[in-house]
Amino acid sequence: MHQIVSAPVDSSRRWWVLAIVVAAQFMFGVDAFIVNVAIPTIAVELHASPAQIEAVIAIYLIAYATLVVTGGRLGDIHGTKNVFLAGVFGFSVTSLWCGLAQSGPELIAARLAQGATAALMVPQVLATLHLLFSDTSRSRAFGIYGIVLGLAGAAGFLLGGVLVTLDLAGLGWRAVFFVNVPFGLIIILAALRIMPSVPRRAGTRLDVPGAFVMFAGLLCLIGPLLFGHDVHWAPGIWLVMAAGVAIVAAFLRLERAVASR
Numbered sequence: 001m002h003q004i005v006s007a008p009v010d011s012s013r014r015w016w017v018l019a020i021v022v023a024a025q026f027m028f029g030v031d032a033f034i035v036n037v038a039i040p041t042i043a044v045e046l047h048a049s050p051a052q053i054e055a056v057i058a059i060y061l062i063a064y065a066t067l068v069v070t071g072g073r074l075g076d077i078h079g080t081k082n083v084f085l086a087g088v089f090g091f092s093v094t095s096l097w098c099g100l101a102q103s104g105p106e107l108i109a110a111r112l113a114q115g116a117t118a119a120l121m122v123p124q125v126l127a128t129l130h131l132l133f134s135d136t137s138r139s140r141a142f143g144i145y146g147i148v149l150g151l152a153g154a155a156g157f158l159l160g161g162v163l164v165t166l167d168l169a170g171l172g173w174r175a176v177f178f179v180n181v182p183f184g185l186i187i188i189l190a191a192l193r194i195m196p197s198v199p200r201r202a203g204t205r206l207d208v209p210g211a212f213v214m215f216a217g218l219l220c221l222i223g224p225l226l227f228g229h230d231v232h233w234a235p236g237i238w239l240v241m242a243a244g245v246a247i248v249a250a251f252l253r254l255e256r257a258v259a260s261r
Contacts, residue, residue: 013194014132018141020190021125022148024088027183028118029152030159031095032060037160038173045173048104055108058222063115064122066215072123080124080131080198085191087121092184099177131198213251220244 035042035057043053075083094114101107125145133141163175171178221244224237 013196016190016194017128017132017196018144020187020195021084021128022145023183024084024121024187025125025145026148026152026155027091027180027187028122029149030156031114031118031177031180033153033156034160034163034176035060037157038164038176041164041173042107046101046104046107048107052104052108055223056104056111059108060111060115060118062215062218062222063112064119066218067116067119067211068123070211071119071121072127074120075124075127080127081191081195082197083120084124084128084195085188087117087119087124088184088187088191090117091121092181092188093117095177095180095184099171099174128195128198132196210251213247217244217247217251220247 039053039056042048042056043050046052048056071083071087091114094110094117097110098107098114101110129138129141129145159179160176163179164173166175168175220240224241224244
């Protein structure tokens, strides 16, 4: 999902750029795990049902997984730097929304938006590494990326426990989302100053309908598993799941047919 461009790209400060994009990747990785630590507190304070709590985690990953390819293509079309900045800004704003949520459904909606903005941000990390490290330093750059990616999960659990336990300014679980805001702003300011602009890649097309169809299919498939118990596994739940299976199967067949052309 990286760009192939013929125009030269300024790589004089590529190690600083590496630090910026890897910091964004770290923020995404931490956020994927940090919320797990705060779940018991969130459930009590927002009076959220078990299904809603599970959806808070699942919807973030569903949104990210279904839109990540679209995010990569947007980077090709509009430039890696532009989409990266949009993604980090969106991730910071939606993290603020998560921290301000007053109910389970609102937090689910905020996490959906947060996962979608992460899908804009994360693909640009690998695209930037491919562009700036085309020589023998590439293995070292990707080694650093891999280490940071691995540490993000452990850091998420640790940081989540610290923030919830300390209860900074009485924020409680909300701090696990608010912490993304200042870090996101720092990343944006650094990227504006240091990250080079990358020429757009001609000929790249978006498959927005495909992304939404896949999202709808996964939502129909996974949603009933989350909320089925709350509605006592009503017959309609099974119909929705069957629709989800059909949508995902049809999408995969269509994608294979397009790829074989």
